[in-house]
Amino acid sequence: MTIHGYKLPMMSSLLVWGLLWEIVGQLDLTFFVPPLSEVLVTLFGLVQTPAFLRALSTTAYAFWVGVISAIVIGIPVGILMGKSRLLDELLLPWVNIFLSAPLTALVPVLMVLFGFGTKTIIITTALFAVWIIILNARAGVRNINRSLVEMSRSFGASPLDAFFKIYFWAALPEILGGVRIGVIRAVKGVIIGQLLISIVGFGALFELYSSNFLMAEFWAVLIVLFALAFTLSEFLAFLERKVAYYAASR
Amino acid sequence: MDRYQSHRSLLLKLLSAVLVFGAWEVAGRIPVSYAFPTFLESMAALARMTFDGTIFVAYAETLKPLLIGIVISAIVGIGMGLWIGLNLKSEWLFSPIFVVMQAAPLAALIPILVMIYGIGLTSKVFVVCIMAMPVIVLNTSGAVRNTPASLTQMATSFLAKDRDILLKVIIPAASPIIFSGLRLGVSAGFIGAILSELKITPTGVGDIITYSRSIADYESMYAAIFSIILLAVLFLNLLEKLESYLFEGNDRGYVSD
Amino acid sequence: MPVTDSAVSVRNVSKSYGQVEALRDLSLEFPRGQLTSLLGPSGCGKTTLLKIIAGLLPASSGTIEVGGKAVVGPGPDRAFVFQDFALLPWASVIRNVAFGLELRGVARSEREAKAEKYIREVGLAGFEKSFPHELSGGMRQRVGLARALSVDAQVLLLDEPFSAVDEQTRRKFQEDLIALVQNENKTFIFVTHSIEEAVYVSDQIAILLPRPSRVHEIIRPSISRAQGLGSIRRDPEYLDIVDEIWASLRSYVE
Numbered sequence: 001m002t003i004h005g006y007k008l009p010m011m012s013s014l015l016v017w018g019l020l021w022e023i024v025g026q027l028d029l030t031f032f033v034p035p036l037s038e039v040l041v042t043l044f045g046l047v048q049t050p051a052f053l054r055a056l057s058t059t060a061y062a063f064w065v066g067v068i069s070a071i072v073i074g075i076p077v078g079i080l081m082g083k084s085r086l087l088d089e090l091l092l093p094w095v096n097i098f099l100s101a102p103l104t105a106l107v108p109v110l111m112v113l114f115g116f117g118t119k120t121i122i123i124t125t126a127l128f129a130v131w132i133i134i135l136n137a138r139a140g141v142r143n144i145n146r147s148l149v150e151m152s153r154s155f156g157a158s159p160l161d162a163f164f165k166i167y168f169w170a171a172l173p174e175i176l177g178g179v180r181i182g183v184i185r186a187v188k189g190v191i192i193g194q195l196l197i198s199i200v201g202f203g204a205l206f207e208l209y210s211s212n213f214l215m216a217e218f219w220a221v222l223i224v225l226f227a228l229a230f231t232l233s234e235f236l237a238f239l240e241r242k243v244a245y246y247a248a249s250r
Numbered sequence: 251m252d253r254y255q256s257h258r259s260l261l262l263k264l265l266s267a268v269l270v271f272g273a274w275e276v277a278g279r280i281p282v283s284y285a286f287p288t289f290l291e292s293m294a295a296l297a298r299m300t301f302d303g304t305i306f307v308a309y310a311e312t313l314k315p316l317l318i319g320i321v322i323s324a325i326v327g328i329g330m331g332l333w334i335g336l337n338l339k340s341e342w343l344f345s346p347i348f349v350v351m352q353a354a355p356l357a358a359l360i361p362i363l364v365m366i367y368g369i370g371l372t373s374k375v376f377v378v379c380i381m382a383m384p385v386i387v388l389n390t391s392g393a394v395r396n397t398p399a400s401l402t403q404m405a406t407s408f409l410a411k412d413r414d415i416l417l418k419v420i421i422p423a424a425s426p427i428i429f430s431g432l433r434l435g436v437s438a439g440f441i442g443a444i445l446s447e448l449k450i451t452p453t454g455v456g457d458i459i460t461y462s463r464s465i466a467d468y469e470s471m472y473a474a475i476f477s478i479i480l481l482a483v484l485f486l487n488l489l490e491k492l493e494s495y496l497f498e499g500n501d502r503g504y505v506s507d
Numbered sequence: 508m509p510v511t512d513s514a515v516s517v518r519n520v521s522k523s524y525g526q527v528e529a530l531r532d533l534s535l536e537f538p539r540g541q542l543t544s545l546l547g548p549s550g551c552g553k554t555t556l557l558k559i560i561a562g563l564l565p566a567s568s569g570t571i572e573v574g575g576k577a578v579v580g581p582g583p584d585r586a587f588v589f590q591d592f593a594l595l596p597w598a599s600v601i602r603n604v605a606f607g608l609e610l611r612g613v614a615r616s617e618r619e620a621k622a623e624k625y626i627r628e629v630g631l632a633g634f635e636k637s638f639p640h641e642l643s644g645g646m647r648q649r650v651g652l653a654r655a656l657s658v659d660a661q662v663l664l665l666d667e668p669f670s671a672v673d674e675q676t677r678r679k680f681q682e683d684l685i686a687l688v689q690n691e692n693k694t695f696i697f698v699t700h701s702i703e704e705a706v707y708v709s710d711q712i713a714i715l716l717p718r719p720s721r722v723h724e725i726i727r728p729s730i731s732r733a734q735g736l737g738s739i740r741r742d743p744e745y746l747d748i749v750d751e752i753w754a755s756l757r758s759y760v761e
Contacts, residue, residue: 013343014350032366089262094270100486101479102440104448108459109475112285112468184353191355192441195449202358210361218362226354233353404593407561407581408607408658418610422597497597 034216043220051205052221059201062118063190066125067183074130074182075175078137079167088138099131103189107196121193121200128189129182136178140171173243180236187229287469296473304458305477312454312478315371316443319378323435327383328428331390335424336416345391351384357442360449374446381442382435389431393424426497433489440482514539514662514694515560520569521719522555529555531719532569537662541710542688542695546702546752548759552720553698554590554666560696561587561664573662583611586655588665592647594639600626601635603650607658618657625653629683645676656691665697669704681708685732702752706730706745714752716759724755 018036025035046052081088081095107124114120144167152166168175194203202221209218271289278288287295299305334341334348360377367373397420405419447456455478462470515537522530529552537543545553558564560571562581571578573585586607594603601622602609608618626635629649639647648668655663669677685708688695699705705712706728716723730742739745 008342010342011346014346016343017347032362086262089259090266090269093263093266097479097483100437100483102437102444102482104441104444105455105459105475105478108448108463108471112463112471113283187353188355188357192357192445195357195360195445206358206361210365213365222358222362225358226350229354230350398593400589400591400593401595403558403563404587404589405606405610407563407585407587408610408654409581409583410610414610418606419595422595425597 031213032215034219039216039219039223042216043223046217046220047224055201055205056224058118059190059194062121062193062201063125063186066122066190067129067186069122070126070129070133070182070186071179073126074133074178075137078134078175078178079141079163079171081134082138082141082171083167091134092138095131095134098127099135103127104192104196107193111197116197116199118200120197121190124193125186125189128192129186132185133175133178133182136174136181137171140174140178141167143174144170173240176236176240176243180233180240183236184229184233187232191225285466285468287472291469292472292476295467295469296477299458299470299473299477305474308454308458308474309481310454312443312447312456315374315378315446316439318371319375319442320382320436320439322375323379323382323386323439324432326379327386327431327435328390330383331387331428331431332394332421334387335391335394336420341391345388348384348387348391351380352388356380356384357445360446364450369451373450374443377446377450378439378442381445382439385438386428386431386435389434390424390428393427393431394420397423426493429493429497433486433493436489437482437486440478444478512539513537514574515696516572517556517560518570518572520556520559520566520571522552522559522564522567528719530559530566531721533721534569535713535722535725537694537696538711539694540688540692542684542697542708543711543713544697544699544705544709545713545715546699546705547715547720547723548717548756549700551715551717551759553700553715556715556720557664557666557696557698560662561585563587583658584660585662585664586658586660588648588651588655588663588668590667590670592639592644592651592671594647594650596639598638599635600631600637600639600642600650603639604653604657607654611658621657622653625657626650628656629653643672643676645672645680648672648680660693662694662696665695667698667700670700677704684708702749702756703740706748706752707739712752714755726752 021033022036024030025033025038077091081091103124106127107120110120110123114123148166148170149162152162157165191202194201195206197203198207202225205221206218208214209221274289278286278291281288296305330344330348334344357377359380360373363373363376367376401419401423402415405415410418444456447453448460452460455474458474459471462468462474513536517533517535517537520530520533521528533556545556547553555564559566560573560578562578562585573582576584595606598606601619604626605613605618605622608621613621623635626632629652631646631649631653634642634646639650642650648671651668669680672680681704684695684697687693688708688710697705697708709728712726712728714723714726715721726748728744728748730739730744732739
């Protein structure tokens, strides 16, 4: 939007919403919405407390282990599916099922199998992320220009060379797209896992704050979480645009 | 696809199912864990629950917040999406909210929703809505914004009024993407519905899962989980079929060959 | 051929996008009942000029008159044929052809009868119920042409209509276009980047040069079409004009 010929930045309206929040909070309309300023003051105090830092580090640990395993498993499986028809036909139905299935229903199973701890959260996170990564890597390989493959063959590339020098790079835009969506899903997965287990990380904090009606603390943690998730997703979108330049010209 | 091809494809699908369920059966027989029943035991439990009607009672309960939430999300989400897509001011004001919602782990709002609306149906409907709505809004507004310029120009050159452009060009052109947004919304809604039954209060299928876990009746627990995943996948597949039937050829035809 | 009165007059039209000047002080007359080509290298603003005549883009200054009336926006006196066809992918051929009439509020039976007539005329009889994705590129453009004909506008604006169809189809189209100009008493404005195509189909060729766009030259080929369309491409004048235009354009190509 432009005002007097000056183009307002895309996300600037969040300031308006922040102001609205402050007003609603100041008017004391509801106990559940304290003023934004109060939440922000709480936030600065909160982020230095050991309880918060511990929650953040357990969550970050579970999140990154989950995401990295999803990537390490997902990309090769996807590339293999894109290359081998037999494997593709055997695995694709399951990938599609788990892509759209309500994976929350599996968390109770993971809890009885792997305990009420970090292990279950890591697996939940990976389960949320891995399917879309597989599917995109597969699509990337299948979209590779035939003549690129034939070119590498005609210049005598070995299968290993072809894999690392052609398939991976040619499919990279799609692969990165899959990783971005996978990471966004993983953020949701890690929080859902923690909410259901509720004795680890932010799940435990939420439990603590909501049972003691500490609204400012609760909103402060939510703001941190949402901001982290949004920054991460924007950063990955930025990376994706960086490689997208050759996606169009393949 | 000729007959050999479709036979092969069907055969491979069967083989793939046999492999996975077979692995489940074997793992259950070893057993890998005291809490890991075999495939056949779980299926027997599912049959038992189907015959004594437990499962239908449970689904009547589970589907209530899901359906209400989906309908609300669809109406509000598509309306909101159209408005954001057509009006630059409302885009500036509202689209950041939905962009953040799409990226953020909204499940974290559940404790607050419970504090405000209690543990009843309202909270569960809310959970379904916050999960399902962002993708519906963003798909709709994006599709409206990306209406092929040549189509709107064509309509303008043939003297279309604004209302005609909206009803006869923009909405039909956007409808495949709006529909796929709805499908993604339903998928997210399922996640929300189950999550709310597991987190807020155990009712419906969530109740079967929670209760059977507490009495170590793992067969029933696995059966309930199996059934909800099956239901979601079947329903979403149905939507996908409907989608390709309704919009066949719609995404082609802009391209010149 | 004597110059008849003008169906469309472009007077001192300029168009700029911010700092970029696309058209500068361009004036051009389009004789009634004839086909005028706008020819030039890419980026010379020929499509911009066509869209300004159509009323789809506003001119920064200058005036356009169609049939003596100033253009302020799209009007019933002009119909546009799009480069990428601009067909509604969800609508059948007959609804696409009748779409212009539908927007004018013509009753269904009437507009479909009219559409059927023009579908036959462009050679698509039997495809009324087909959908755009079931047609080849050439057939899609015939739908676009039938749609423009069915609203019975005096001026037809064609924006590189044959650029997305294959060479054989294109040649057939060009022959059909010549017949159309002779049979329908309409004024055609035709944007193309093919020199041969322009010389083959035009009564008048306006050569535009880029940055900013201006009329470099107006050529009125006097090739006789009386001996049949097949002989045009062997006519010495045809070959001379093609060479002459290429000579004046080649310095503008990279």
